[in-house]
Amino acid sequence: MKQAQQIKITVLIDNNPGPKPLITRWGLSLFVEVNNIAFLFDTGPDPEALEYNANAIGINLDKIEFIIISHMHFDHFGGLSYFLNKKPDITIYFPEDHYIVSQIGSKGPRVVVTSNAINKISENMYIVKFKHFIIEQCVIINTAVGLIMLVGCSHPKIEQMSTYIYEHFKRKIYAVIGGFHLGSDITRLKRIIETFRRIGVQEVYPLHCSGDVAREFFEIHLKQVYKDGHVGTKIVIP
Numbered sequence: 001m002k003q004a005q006q007i008k009i010t011v012l013i014d015n016n017p018g019p020k021p022l023i024t025r026w027g028l029s030l031f032v033e034v035n036n037i038a039f040l041f042d043t044g045p046d047p048e049a050l051e052y053n054a055n056a057i058g059i060n061l062d063k064i065e066f067i068i069i070s071h072m073h074f075d076h077f078g079g080l081s082y083f084l085n086k087k088p089d090i091t092i093y094f095p096e097d098h099y100i101v102s103q104i105g106s107k108g109p110r111v112v113v114t115s116n117a118i119n120k121i122s123e124n125m126y127i128v129k130f131k132h133f134i135i136e137q138c139v140i141i142n143t144a145v146g147l148i149m150l151v152g153c154s155h156p157k158i159e160q161m162s163t164y165i166y167e168h169f170k171r172k173i174y175a176v177i178g179g180f181h182l183g184s185d186i187t188r189l190k191r192i193i194e195t196f197r198r199i200g201v202q203e204v205y206p207l208h209c210s211g212d213v214a215r216e217f218f219e220i221h222l223k224q225v226y227k228d229g230h231v232g233t234k235i236v237i238p
Helices: 046-058 074-086 099-105 158-169 186-198 212-225
Strands: 005-015 029-034 037-041 066-068 091-094 110-113 119-124 125-130 136-142 144-150 171-177 203-207 236-237
Touching: 005 046, 029 099, 029 136, 046 074, 091 099, 099 110, 125 158, 136 158, 144 158, 158 171, 158 186, 171 236, 203 212, 203 236
Parallel strands: 037 066, 066 091, 091 110, 144 171, 171 203
Antiparallel strands: 005 029, 005 236, 029 037, 119 125, 125 136, 136 144
């Protein structure tokens, strides 16, 4: 697996407020640049917020080569209609053959339903799918400093997902970015911290559904590893 030289990630949609005039929405969308490839990980709940925030930040959505949808909840795929109108031939990777998938496919995009647990999409990127009562997939990017893991809501549990990635690829996970879907169970939060430490995580960006309790707990106990993420956050690795 080759290493990406530089990754730039911009949080386009998140329910954690960022600087004005960016719009806050319940959902998630990450604009990701890996070397010379630009793609979206999730699209948030609506096309208007996606387009507005992209313009406000100075991101050209026409640069996007493909879209990866983490799971079939509306706050992660609702913004797709922007591309059905503006870029109808775009490739979209879905985790399952949902009824929405057939509707979108009939309007022009190249629809790919990931069929394997591990799906290679480039020389340094993979989609990893987890079978759960909610089927969900994450993105893994290989870099010189370790793996970058992008997650939507982590319904299959972030500690189990990250452990699987670490054991399968046999590389430390440098950064975990996205929604963790956590509550106020301190015992579980401690277990997640122990997992992150064991697999070598150096940066943690809890977004979207991670929750204020978890974000505050991670900030206290992970110290400099914790990174405060919100709409408009820009991440450059390494």
